[in-house]
Amino acid sequence: MVLLKSFFVFFVVFVQSSLGAPPSRKKPDLPKAAYYERIGNSKVFVFKSSINSTVFSQIIGNDKNRKNDDSPFYTVNLGTLVSKFQEWQREMPRVKPFYSVKTNNEPVILSTLATLGSGFDCASKNEMNMILGNNKLTTPENIIFAHTIKPEKFISHADKMGINKMTFDNEEELYKVKKFHSNPRMVLRINVSDQTAAHKLGAKFGSNPITDAPKLLKKAAELGLEVIGISFHIGSGATKEETYGIGIKYARDLFDKGLELGHNMTLLDIGGGYPGNDTDEEISLQKIAKVVNTALDKYFPESGNYEIIAEPGRYFATAPVSVTANIVSSVEIKAERITKKPTDSNITAYSYYLNDGVYGTFACKVADFCPTISSFPLFPKNNQTQYISAVWGPTCSDSDLIEEQTNLPHMEVGEWLYYPYMGAYSIVLATDFNGFERAKGYYCIDEKSLQYIKSRKAAKSDLLSVLF
């Protein structure tokens, strides 16, 4: 165990210092000391008691002020990740998560989830290597190659790494897999689509559960390929929990058809689509769990010894990550320019320009994965008068608009804006378009969560000793 525990003098120094902070800033009440530990290759700040992302971001912001460093940053709170994992296990104890790596592939998030006992949904050779490469975070059974359209080279690579579980939704893929994999265990993906989802994956993936899927089961049997189960993904940013129940019922019908054809059907994969925003009133993990648990009891009872998995992405990645960017320009304008209402021509408003934008960490904005992001000042303002405001990113593109219209106190150049719930489809999509640097990450955890992770590690094989 590489345990780099050093009392964190530098924290104590900047906690006591208010150098660099403009006079309007309140000095936040910060924890007095922390040490750090390495998880994977990342330096993680460990706090004695529970630490929320806002306070941790304030600590980093304060330190940057002290160093005259205005570069954008994000924070990852592993304590939040642990809570999400515990919530998942509480709500759906029969469903093992296989985290979707594409949502956020920060090594420390992958390591932590692996230690907690998560499997992984990988869609490419590189994603397989992130999990099973040098760091060997888990074993191949804990990976599903969950892309139905697979380059031949990726299939051979999966074979080489011992990854056998793969999804498919068309006949062509069966021939390819037969040729390039020595021991495939296929999972048939069906189209079960929530039409309210922000991303209707059914438009691209999944066979029709009534007309096509039975034929594909038959074709696989003819080719001598083993089908071990059914998967679906109701869509990302979905709002109708009933859709999971519909999918599970379709899966039951197809299990029965598969069994008739001689397939050893044991795996049910209920995909992704669980919300990342835990204050959303429309949908919640609790609401989904009710539907899923009821449908599982009815169609896949515990006595049947089924392996039930899911592929949550945004559910785990969203809440632990917050993004903070610095104001490069603060321009007074007429509110009319923002509201487009001529009657607002005499109302004062502000346009802010940040050093991170939709070609950076806010990329989810363009990809429509984070439609409701909203900011507040990292350091609370004394003067709370709110003004209509627009928040732009740094590039020369007119699409680089983070918030079209919001209310903020008057902010000045050099101050920080803070955005919580930013971990999904953000960092992974960021570019350095126009030469603007990407945000850098800082990681934290509280001692209680760290102890929990370590206790989970102790319960497992020494394979996971690489994590610490």
Ligand SMILES: *Cc1c(COP(=O)(O)O)cnc(C)c1O
């Ligand atoms: C993207 C993706 C996921 C994760 O979706 P979320 O809505 O973020 O939970 C899961 N499975 C597959 C196959 C995906 O493509």
Ligand SMILES: *[C@@H]1O[C@H](CO)[C@@H](O)[C@H](O)[C@H]1NC(C)=O
């Ligand atoms: C974070 O902690 C601070 C200080 O304890 C508290 O004022 C704030 O409300 C907390 N924020 C959240 C989102 O819990």
Ligand SMILES: *[C@@H]1O[C@H](CO)[C@@H](O)[C@H](O)[C@H]1NC(C)=O
């Ligand atoms: C997937 O199913 C939905 C309805 O559940 C349907 O609207 C959509 O067209 C289907 N996709 C394809 C490619 O057939």
Ligand SMILES: *[C@@H]1O[C@H](CO)[C@@H](O)[C@H](O)[C@H]1NC(C)=O
């Ligand atoms: C079916 O699959 C399960 C799970 O992999 C396995 O335990 C069982 O032995 C298999 N049964 C047959 C008949 O192959």
Ligand SMILES: *[C@@H]1O[C@H](CO)[C@@H](O)[C@H](O)[C@H]1NC(C)=O
């Ligand atoms: C979460 O959902 C609530 C309620 O729908 C909404 O007000 C809030 O803006 C959302 N937060 C984020 C970060 O998406």
Ligand SMILES: *[C@@H]1O[C@H](CO)[C@@H](O)[C@H](O)[C@H]1NC(C)=O
């Ligand atoms: C602002 O302008 C509108 C017309 O453009 C006028 O009706 C309104 O009285 C003005 N308000 C103030 C506070 O001057």
Ligand SMILES: *[C@@H]1O[C@H](CO)[C@@H](O)[C@H](O)[C@H]1NC(C)=O
């Ligand atoms: C708040 O700021 C506005 C302008 O920035 C100013 O007009 C107002 O007097 C300030 N209020 C207080 C209480 O300082």
